[in-house]
Amino acid sequence: xxxxxxxxxxxxxxxxxxxxxxxxxxxxxxxxxxxxxxxxxxxxxxxxxxxxxxxxxxxxxxxxxxxxxxxxxxxxxxxxxxxxxxxxxxxxxxxxxxxxxxxxxxxxxxxxxxxxxxxxxxxxxxxxxxxxxxxxxxxxxxxxxxxxxxxxxxxxxxxxxxxxxxxxxxxxxxxxxxxxxxxxxxxxxxxxxxxxxxxxxxxxxxxxxxxxxxxxxxxxxxxxxxxxxxxxxxxxxxxxxxxxxxxxxxxxxxxxxxxxxxxxxxxxxxxxxxxxxxxxxxxxxxxxxxxxxxxxxxxxxxxxxxxxxxxxxxxxxxxxxxxxxxxxxxxxxxxxxxxxxxxxxxxxxxxxxxxxxxxxxxxxxxxxxxxxxxxxxxxxxxxxxxxxxxxxxxxxxxxxxxxxxxxxxxxxxxxxxxxxxxxxxxxxxxxxxxxxxxxxxxxxxxxxxxxxxxxxxxxxxxxxxxxxxxxxxxxxxxxxxxxxxxxxxxxxxxxxxxxxxxxxxxxxxxxxxx
Numbered sequence: 107x108x109x110x111x112x113x114x115x116x117x118x119x120x121x122x123x124x125x126x127x128x129x130x131x132x133x134x135x136x137x138x139x140x141x142x143x144x145x146x147x148x149x150x151x152x153x154x155x156x157x158x159x160x161x162x163x164x165x166x167x168x169x170x171x172x173x174x175x176x177x178x179x180x181x182x183x184x185x186x187x188x189x190x191x192x193x194x195x196x197x198x199x200x201x202x203x204x205x206x207x208x209x210x211x212x213x214x215x216x217x218x219x220x221x222x223x224x225x226x227x228x229x230x231x232x233x234x235x236x237x238x239x240x241x242x243x244x245x246x247x248x249x250x251x252x253x254x255x256x257x258x259x260x261x262x263x264x265x266x267x268x269x270x271x272x273x274x275x276x277x278x279x280x281x282x283x284x285x286x287x288x289x290x291x292x293x294x295x296x297x298x299x300x301x302x303x304x305x306x307x308x309x310x311x312x313x314x315x316x317x318x319x320x321x322x323x324x325x326x327x328x329x330x331x332x333x334x335x336x337x338x339x340x341x342x343x344x345x346x347x348x349x350x351x352x353x354x355x356x357x358x359x360x361x362x363x364x365x366x367x368x369x370x371x372x373x374x375x376x377x378x379x380x381x382x383x384x385x386x387x388x389x390x391x392x393x394x395x396x397x398x399x400x401x402x403x404x405x406x407x408x409x410x411x412x413x414x415x416x417x418x419x420x421x422x423x424x425x426x427x428x429x430x431x432x433x434x435x436x437x438x439x440x441x442x443x444x445x446x447x448x449x450x451x452x453x454x455x456x457x458x459x460x461x462x463x464x465x466x467x468x469x470x471x472x473x474x475x476x477x478x479x480x481x482x483x484x485x486x487x488x489x490x491x492x493x494x495x496x497x498x499x500x501x502x503x504x505x506x507x508x509x510x511x512x513x514x515x516x517x518x519x520x521x522x523x524x525x526x527x528x529x530x531x532x533x534x535x536x537x538x539x540x541x542x543x544x545x546x547x548x549x550x551x552x553x554x555x556x557x558x559x560x561x562x563x564x565x566x567x568x569x570x571x572x573x574x575x576x577x578x579x580x581x582x583x584x585x586x587x588x589x590x591x592x593x594x595x596x597x598x599x600x601x602x603x604x605x606x607x608x609x610x611x612x613x614x615x616x617x618x619x620x
Contacts, residue, residue, distance in 0.1 A: 117143035126317040130210040146222025149426030188302025195262035198247030208243040210314035224304040225424035253531035256437035257311035270294035307420040315537035335371035340561030361398025389462035400452035439533030443516035446536035457547040461505040482595035508546040552607040
């Protein structure tokens with residue numbers, strides 16, 4: 107994985123969603139030399155050492171974990187406790203997070219620990235930074251977290267690999283962590299008291315995934331706007347539905363932004379396009395209102411995600427400078443759970459919108475003279491060619507599955523761990539659900555993009571759409587699609603073309619709007 111030139115500095119300023127995404131894609135990290143940050147780290151370590159010398163009682167340091175907090179730990183065994191925490195949580199199941207997701211998770215955990223209220227050492231922070239910079243990524247199972255006390259089980263895999271246990275991905279291979287550390291010139295980390303808890307008892311998995319989800323959803327908002335414009339062109343739609351005066355009387359900023367994108371893509375004021383219908387069907391006419399819900403929700407979700415990202419979210423909080431041990435529940439992932447449950451709802455609505463647009467393009471009762479199923483075949487060949495018929499079935503299936511996933515995960519709290527964790531967030535399940543909805547919606551977008559492009563080209567072939575009236579942005583975008591997707595005249599398997607396009611969507615290949 108290639109490293110970007112700019113490194114993200116932790117410990118001085120707030121970290122953004124975009125910086126986590128950049129780290130996930132390969133950017134490096136470094137620790138700040140800010141005096142206040144250094145003081146917080148040093149004071150936290152010194153304060154914990156002082157408490158241990160004075161036989162102070164500290165949760166997770168001189169006691170057991172969770173409901174076992176009443177169990178005292180003999181001083182001569184306290185040093186073994188953090189490693190035991192990592193080991194008994196090594197029971198995750200399911201698929202493994204990708205390398206990109208693993209890097210986002212590590213970035214989120216580093217951000218929390220560098221707030222300076224977790225009582226961790228420089229050795230831990232440097233080891234975690236080295237993992238990111240050397241691209242040593244823990245193999246983390248996706249299943250096993252209820253989102254409070256944070257992401258204990260998945261984060262145990264991060265803690266364990268820092269200590270040379272379990273598996274990591276490094277240099278494109280799955281390796282024993284101990285082997286990878288040795289080859290990379292790193293020593294196995296010995297966890298200090300509280301450090302196992304500090305790594306594991308937080309919201310880094312759900313938050314790292316939320317950063318990735320946010321970025322993908324932002325791009326889908328733009329892409330679905332462009333697809334709507336192309337559908338409107340292919341369907342001979344009424345561009346007055348996106349008029350600036352019309353939208354000035356309903357002042358949702360995001361909705362107005364979507365309408366402006368579509369309006370400018372259609373070159374509305376220079377070449378207004380009027381269908382025979384005074385009002386197009388809702389999936390065209392109301393597209394800004396559907397996409398706009400997501401667009402207006404994103405700034406609010408950014409606040410929730412970035413506040414969680416830039417928080418100390420383990421327990422207890424160690425105020426080394428003020429010399430306080432503060433027991434609470436900052437590991438609770440309720441804000442991320444809400445953000446992900448909300449985001450997956452908004453994104454699934456995009457899938458539903460594009461599914462309906464696809465239906466209009468395909469059906470001769472609604473597509474204003476386009477061929478059935480958008481087939482490009484002519485003459486007697488038309489009888490045996492079926493165009494996008496099966497692709498529409500796929501779009502329907504992917505949309506249905508996305509909509510099925512919109513049940514909020516956060517309402518399914520389960521009491522666990524001897525009723526110590528008796529109300530939990532389900533934030534990590536919400537984040538995983540959201541990523542699945544995004545994947546399905548990206549599949550829908552790829553299919554409808556190809557179908558709308560086909561419709562555009564067929565309309566041009568009919569002589570009913572003048573290429574010179576297309577905006578440069580739409581024309582260039584259509585040319586980019588056409589360069590890799592020949593017009594569908596004879597039936598051919600489209601799986602690989604769809605997969606290639608989905609990858610391009612996920613890599614955000616095209617700059618859609620300034």
